[in-house]
Structures are given as C-alpha cells and as structure tokens.
Amino acid sequence: xxxxxxxxxxxxxxxxxxxxxxxxxxxxxxxxFIEEVNLKEKGSGGSKEGSRKQGFLPSHNxxxxxxxVTAVAKTRRSTHIREFxxxxxxxxxxxxxxxxxxxxxxGKSTLLTQVALNIANSATAEDTPTVLYISGEESAEQxxxxxxxxxxxxxxxxxxxxxxxxxxxxQLDSVRPAxxxxxxxxxxxxxxxxxxxxxxxxxxxxxxxxxxFAKSLNIPLVLIGHVTKEGSLAGPRVLEHIVDTVxxxxxxxxxxxxxxxxxxxxxxxxxxxxxFEMYENGLIGVENPSAVLLSERLEGSxxxxxxxxxxxxxxxLVEVQALVSRSPLASPRRSVTGMEPNRVNMxxxxxxxxxxxxxxxQDVFVNVxxxxxxxxxxxxxATAIAIVSNFREQPIDPSTVLLGEIGLAGEVxxxxxxxxxxxxxxxxxxxxxVLSKHNLPKLVSNLGIEAIGxxxxxxxxxxxxxxxxx
Ligand code: TYD
Ligand code: MG
Numbered sequence: 001x002x003x004x005x006x007x008x009x010x011x012x013x014x015x016x017x018x019x020x021x022x023x024x025x026x027x028x029x030x031x032x033f034i035e036e037v038n039l040k041e042k043g044s045g046g047s048k049e050g051s052r053k054q055g056f057l058p059s060h061n062x063x064x065x066x067x068x069v070t071a072v073a074k075t076r077r078s079t080h081i082r083e084f085x086x087x088x089x090x091x092x093x094x095x096x097x098x099x100x101x102x103x104x105x106x107g108k109s110t111l112l113t114q115v116a117l118n119i120a121n122s123a124t125a126e127d128t129p130t131v132l133y134i135s136g137e138e139s140a141e142q143x144x145x146x147x148x149x150x151x152x153x154x155x156x157x158x159x160x161x162x163x164x165x166x167x168x169x170x171q172l173d174s175v176r177p178a179x180x181x182x183x184x185x186x187x188x189x190x191x192x193x194x195x196x197x198x199x200x201x202x203x204x205x206x207x208x209x210x211x212x213f214a215k216s217l218n219i220p221l222v223l224i225g226h227v228t229k230e231g232s233l234a235g236p237r238v239l240e241h242i243v244d245t246v247x248x249x250x251x252x253x254x255x256x257x258x259x260x261x262x263x264x265x266x267x268x269x270x271x272x273x274x275x276f277e278m279y280e281n282g283l284i285g286v287e288n289p290s291a292v293l294l295s296e297r298l299e300g301s302x303x304x305x306x307x308x309x310x311x312x313x314x315x316x317l318v319e320v321q322a323l324v325s326r327s328p329l330a331s332p333r334r335s336v337t338g339m340e341p342n343r344v345n346m347x348x349x350x351x352x353x354x355x356x357x358x359x360x361x362q363d364v365f366v367n368v369x370x371x372x373x374x375x376x377x378x379x380x381x382a383t384a385i386a387i388v389s390n391f392r393e394q395p396i397d398p399s400t401v402l403l404g405e406i407g408l409a410g411e412v413x414x415x416x417x418x419x420x421x422x423x424x425x426x427x428x429x430x431x432x433x434v435l436s437k438h439n440l441p442k443l444v445s446n447l448g449i450e451a452i453g454x455x456x457x458x459x460x461x462x463x464x465x466x467x468x469x470x
Contacts, residue, residue: 013029078122180222378404412454
C-alpha cells in the first residue's frame with residue numbers, strides 16, 4: 001500500500017514532499033510544487049513491471065574489454081547543417097541523447113525538421129537513413145506545411161503524432177530509425193503513471209525510457225523541451241542529468257539571429273556556438289558572424305568599441321556600446337545587456353578609482369550589439385573604453401579593436417588565443433589592436449594588423465584620449 005496517496009513534487013528538481021511547500025528545500029525554487037496522485041502503486045510494481053512486460057529491450061550490453069570498444073568519433077553522423085554539427089562536436093553520436101531547449105517560438109521544431117529532412121535526404125547506395133519525427137504538439141498536416149515551407153520532403157522522413165511513451169517505444173523498435181526526434185518531451189506521457197503530461201515525474205519517466213532505448217539500439221535521439229522563464233513546464237534540471245547533451249536555443253524574438261549553445265556535452269566541447277538566422281524558408285547558418293554583428297555599427301560615434309572575443313573555437317568581433325548620462329536619481333541606474341552586470345560594475349569601480357572619473361552620479365547603460373551574450377572577460381577593455389568614450393564624448397578610432405581582461409588594480413591582463421582574435425580583426429579590415437603588453441612577445445608579426453601593448457587601463461586611456469581637466 002502506498003504511504004500517502006497524494007504527494008507534491010518540485011517541478012524543477014523532482015524533490016518529493018507529502019505536503020505542499022512554498023519553496024523547495026532542495027533546489028530553492030519558489031512555488032514549484034505540484035500535487036500528483038499516486039494511485040497505481042497499489043497495482044503490482046507500476047511502471048517497472050510495465051516496461052519489462054513489453055520486452056523490447058535486447059540485453060546485448062555484455063561487459064566488453066575496452067580495447068574492443070569502438071570510439072565514437074568515427075561513427076558520427078553529420079546533420080548537414082554546419083553550425084549544428086559544430087555545436088554537437090562534429091555530428092550525431094549513435095545512442096546519444098540530446099535535449100534541445102528554448103522558449104516557445106524560437107525555432108526548435110524548425111531546426112529539427114531541417115535536420116530530419118537533411119538526414120532523410122542524404123541517402124546513398126550503402127546508407128538509406130530514415131528519420132522518425134514524433135510530434136505531440138502539432139498535427140501531421142502542420143508538420144507537412146512546415147516541410148513545404150522549408151522547400152523539401154522525403155519518403156524517409158516518417159511522421160508520427162503520438163504521445164504515449166510505450167507506443168512510441170514500439171514504433172521506434174519497429175522503424176529503427178537513424179535518428180528519432182521527440183517534439184516535445186513535455187507532451188509525452190507514461191500511462192503507468194497517473195500524473196498529467198508535462199509534470200516532472202512524467203517527463204523524467206519518459207526520458208528514462210527513451211534514454212535506455214536509445215542506448216540499447218544505438219540510435220541518436222533528440223528531445224525538444226520548452227523552457228519558460230516562469231518555469232511553468234517541467235524540470236529541465238531533472239532532464240539535464242539523464243541526457244548526454246543539452247543545447248540551448250536562444251535569441252531575441254525581435255532579432256532574426258538565433259544562437260545555439262551547448263550547456264552540457266558528453267561528446268564535445270561546451271563552448272561552441274552556432275549562429276543562425278531565421279528566414280522565410282527556415283534557419284540558415286551565419287557564415288560570417290563578425291561581419292553581421294558589426295554591420296550596423298555607427299562608425300565615429302562616441303561610446304562604441306569593438307572587442308575580439310573567442311566563442312568556442314572561433315573568434316567573433318562584437319561591438320560594445322555604452323551610454324553614460326547624468327542621472328536624476330539618488331542611486332543611478334546600471335543597466336547591462338549581453339554581458340555579466342557584475343563585471344561592468346567592477347569596471348566602473350576601476351575607472352573611478354584608477355582614472356578618477358566621476359561616474360557615481362551617472363546612469364550607465366552597456367549593451368552588446370546584435371542581441372548576443374558574451375561570457376568571457378576579454379571584452380573588459382572594450383567595455384571600459386566605450387564607457388569613457390561616451391562619458392567624455394570622444395569617439396575612438398573605428399579601425400581599432402580592443403582585447404584584454406581588467407584586474408582590480410587596473411592592470412590589463414593577457415587574453416587567450418590572441419592571434420586568432422587579431423586575425424579575425426585583420427580579416428574584417430581593422431588596422432590596429434590594443435591589448436595587454438603581456439600578449440605581445442608571443443605574437444607572430446605577419447598578422448596584418450598593428451598590435452599596441454598596454455599595461456593598465458590608464459595606459460589605454462592615454463592611448464585613446466587627450467588629457468583634459470574633466
Ligand atoms: P517553431 O520552429 O515552430 O518554434 P518552436 O518549435 O521553438 O516553438 O517556429 C518558430 C517561428 O519561426 C514561427 O513563428 C514561425 C517562424 N518560421 C519562419 O520564420 N520561417 C520558417 O521557415 C519556419 C518554418 C518558421
Ligand atoms: Mg515546436
């Protein structure tokens with residue numbers, strides 16, 4: 001007999017409690033408990049029995065000497081979308097479970113339909129891959145319309161509109177596709193459980209079934225998951241532990257650019273970034289992101305500086321914009337988009353202390369143009385100079401790129417992979433780079449760009465601005 005008929009489950013981390021709680025003691029999420037009735041426990045054994053009865057899990061996972069295990073790198077399957085392959089670490093790994101999360105409407109179904117069609121269309125004489133797309137959200141007609149919009153279809157692209165996990169497992173078993181896509185994991189349910197689809201226990205049970213299945217048949221499986229800001233849908237955090245790869249599809253509803261980032265990847269690096277643009281006929285990888293990100297720059301305006309950052313394995317030029325204006329408020333605003341607000345606060349403090357700039361009474365807005373988010377500190381110097389440039393209303397030379405992390409003593413620290421960053425800047429026509437002097441000794445000379453070393457923020461300041469009394 002069940003200990004209690006009703007239990008409350010945190011939708012963020014699956015913590016269980018016999019009574020409702022406002023705040024989860026495990027993951028500290030607020031208002032995350034949902035009541036789930038636990039009826040099936042009186043039947044014998046519940047879900048475990050259920051799946052064993054189905055009997056479709058072949059037990060060919062006998063212990064194997066490591067010398068006989070084939071490495072995954074050889075067997076990856078390309079999705080024929082360069083940006084997607086890059087983020088995956090080179091393509092789909094057999095048996096790999098990938099969770100693609102993102103806000104509704106960002107383009108998850110579009111991206112995965114494109115992947116599915118590419119693979120289904122990549123048949124050769126030796127290899128005719130089928131793809132099974134299981135949708136719990138949209139009808140077959142809607143998916144057909146999307147594929148028409150993408151301008152291609154294929155008989156090897158199989159559609160199934162289904163939400164019950166055991167039926168899905170049977171379909172997977174009979175089709176044995178080269179890739180399976182579940183759109184979305186929140187719409188799937190296990191009839192052995194009584195909670196509603198989308199609840200954390202359902203999501204977890206379905207994912208566990210699918211994971212076991214994908215591993216035993218060596219099929220790559222993509223799960224699409226919604227992540228809403230309010231957290232009203234179940235547990236991305238629970239899923240993150242089960243799957244091999246977590247990809248976040250981000251972007252601004254108001255920009256056409258979409259960024260695909262890996263938050264976890266058992267088969268590759270997590271700092272690769274894929275950049276897409278949404279068009280009428282699908283998502284297209286952006287070949288030259290630096291040029292796109294800089295395309296709307298107003299050259300010669302104050303408060304703008306270009307930094308060369310590294311995202312994954314490539315360099316990316318971004319424009320950092322700053323607006324500094326006298327604040328009417330007792331505690332002036334500090335508003336930051338596209339980078340870590342604490343870093344900007346630190347840079348402001350360094351500018352006050354080391355350069356004596358009176359920024360305490362100013363509102364400061366800092367923005368990375370293009371809706372992109374930068375995580376590395378190598379943009380510090382560009383941020384600092386953009387702030388000073390706007391504060392003093394003196395534009396800086398638009399053909400200079402800045403790189404360097406700023407330390408608390410006001411020192412400009414060396415950045416990693418300076419050559420890659422400078423090459424990208426040179427390629428886009430920049431003529432000078434201001435960077436830490438500690439980066440200079442190891443630089444090769446033929447980069448096509450003049451490298452100017454600085455030791456501190458005050459050095460950089462003297463390079464860009466004429467001294468005045470302000
Ligand atoms: P969708 O992939 O359904 O988003 P998600 O699955 O993440 O909820 O579609 C996202 C948006 O993209 C939708 O508003 C329609 C638009 N879209 C295009 O602009 N071009 C296209 O080719 C397609 C298929 C969709
Ligand atoms: Mg969708």
